[in-house]
Amino acid sequence: MFIYLLALVVILSMAYYKRFCYRRRRKGEPPIVPGHMIWGNGEQFKNDAIKFLHDSQKNHGDIFTIRFFHQRLTIIADPHSVEAMSREKCFDFDPIQKQVNMNVFSFVLVNARKMIKEAGKRVRGSHLVTEMRRYAVHLDEAFNKVSQGNNNKNGCIKNDEDSSNNNNNTDKSNALVNNNNNTDKSNALVNNNNNNDAKSHCQETDGLRKFVSKTNFAAMFYTIFGRSDDQVFEPQTVYHCFDVFHRYFNYLWLGLPIKLFPKAIEALTVLCKQPSSKKILAREDLSDYIRYSTEFMLAHGQSEQDIMGHNLVYLHVNYNTFRLSFWNMYFLLSHREAYDALKNEVSGMIRKKMESRASDETGPVVFSIKEIEEMPVLDSINSETLRLCSGVFMVRYVNEDCNFKMNNGQTFLVRKGDRVAVYPPAIHKDPEIFEDPMDYKYDRFVDQKFYKNGKQLKNPIMTFGTLCPGKRYAILQAKWYLVSQINKFEMYICNGQTAELDISYHGHEILPPVKDIDIQFRCRENYQEITMH
Numbered sequence: 001m002f003i004y005l006l007a008l009v010v011i012l013s014m015a016y017y018k019r020f021c022y023r024r025r026r027k028g029e030p031p032i033v034p035g036h037m038i039w040g041n042g043e044q045f046k047n048d049a050i051k052f053l054h055d056s057q058k059n060h061g062d063i064f065t066i067r068f069f070h071q072r073l074t075i076i077a078d079p080h081s082v083e084a085m086s087r088e089k090c091f092d093f094d095p096i097q098k099q100v101n102m103n104v105f106s107f108v109l110v111n112a113r114k115m116i117k118e119a120g121k122r123v124r125g126s127h128l129v130t131e132m133r134r135y136a137v138h139l140d141e142a143f144n145k146v147s148q149g150n151n152n153k154n155g156c157i158k159n160d161e162d163s164s165n166n167n168n169n170t171d172k173s174n175a176l177v178n179n180n181n182n183t184d185k186s187n188a189l190v191n192n193n194n195n196n197d198a199k200s201h202c203q204e205t206d207g208l209r210k211f212v213s214k215t216n217f218a219a220m221f222y223t224i225f226g227r228s229d230d231q232v233f234e235p236q237t238v239y240h241c242f243d244v245f246h247r248y249f250n251y252l253w254l255g256l257p258i259k260l261f262p263k264a265i266e267a268l269t270v271l272c273k274q275p276s277s278k279k280i281l282a283r284e285d286l287s288d289y290i291r292y293s294t295e296f297m298l299a300h301g302q303s304e305q306d307i308m309g310h311n312l313v314y315l316h317v318n319y320n321t322f323r324l325s326f327w328n329m330y331f332l333l334s335h336r337e338a339y340d341a342l343k344n345e346v347s348g349m350i351r352k353k354m355e356s357r358a359s360d361e362t363g364p365v366v367f368s369i370k371e372i373e374e375m376p377v378l379d380s381i382n383s384e385t386l387r388l389c390s391g392v393f394m395v396r397y398v399n400e401d402c403n404f405k406m407n408n409g410q411t412f413l414v415r416k417g418d419r420v421a422v423y424p425p426a427i428h429k430d431p432e433i434f435e436d437p438m439d440y441k442y443d444r445f446v447d448q449k450f451y452k453n454g455k456q457l458k459n460p461i462m463t464f465g466t467l468c469p470g471k472r473y474a475i476l477q478a479k480w481y482l483v484s485q486i487n488k489f490e491m492y493i494c495n496g497q498t499a500e501l502d503i504s505y506h507g508h509e510i511l512p513p514v515k516d517i518d519i520q521f522r523c524r525e526n527y528q529e530i531t532m533h
């Protein structure tokens, strides 16, 4: 009996292998990277994705096919061919977007192409200006709220008088300065940054990630959905539930049933406790994106559950901006030369604007979107974070057998039903493109061009793929967050703690840290109020 069972198992395994895993390379197809009989290249990828892809590129060239179980992925490793991949008609993003909507958030978006195209306009042009203004206001409120912590009941006070009143934490003050070896006393923006002053100011302790969630994520959340007194669908609850839910994202995306993950069900149940679409639409300060998409979905007969699913997808894409802001802050705080360079850039601009003011002019100093976008140090800092922290695959489904022409003129046959992908993290860490690619260099992108095989890269940072409609909006929010943060707060990492990227999240646009780190912060004295128009 045992022999028969064993024979059956062997026959079934061979049939599975032949049907799903075995493939003979056809003439003209990209080389196949050898892997395990059953799970293909999964383990090599999991152990060290970047090394595995760099080695495969060295051994097989700029295009090759790998396999995760039965799923084949043709990797385009040549950065110059990304544009061609993006333009290729037989490579389709829709099935990928449908897979996320269905497998992770349980809904199908009707007339998805039109909706995404039109809704995407709601974070560009004049909408971008409106949304950024809203974000700046919510961020200010969030900053005031965090600075009204245990020690500083008055929040951010903009004058000298608070210095003696709130001093009830001398020990921490000393620790704060000593731990971080901060020697900067260089300009007005940070004129209280030395031991004596530190003693006379109160500060708060928190996790950096927690701090960014209470400020950046909260401001994004209110910008998206408007303000409300909802007890469940509010930033901190949603942030915590997303944090749990995201741990299972890759499994769900690949099609594993959510029933296998009780914690994901628990988190999703809370995330779905949203107000009705009618209630959300009644909010005057609702974002243009959610207003448009909700009205579109209602007009196409979609259910309340579908609309909730879409709201979560939108929060999910925005969550990347929160992760980006965490890393931006972390790198700044752990590289004081970067911190000081940005601080000087911000204070220099504020000073210049103050000097050109009429003597009776008061109120916040106003930055335009263009000014924020054109700050070279800020731009480089943000690009460097995007380079180091992205984990995303840019994937397309192959909807028919086709010949794909690489940038160098070579043509390869790609099979219907496979997927093609670019893996930006491997390009971002290519030592031929970026010198010392594993190092953080805050000014790496200041007036620099990047080359591969002697040819300049059009887009050295590919964290947003080619399709993301929110790229400019997300970058602008992340930049404004840094400018406002550095203008308003002093912040230090406690006891030289370090944060590590959690590579088990590979596939997510921006990777989260393995764990949070402790920070101390306080509101600057005499900071100049700023705003964006």
Ligand code: HEM
Binding pocket: 093, 097, 116, 120, 123, 289, 317, 318, 320, 321, 324, 392, 393, 394, 395, 463, 464, 465, 466, 467, 468, 469, 470, 471, 473, 474, 509, 510
């Ligand atoms: C740091 C923040 C963000 C990152 C890193 C990011 C990254 C990405 C990436 C890699 C893709 C796939 C693109 C491709 O394969 O070519 C994508 C798609 C998308 N992103 Fe973003 N994104 C971010 C923020 C946002 C924001 C704020 C929005 C809000 C509008 C947004 C909306 C979308 C949408 C709607 C798609 C699907 C596009 C389509 O189906 O054509 N993203 N994003």
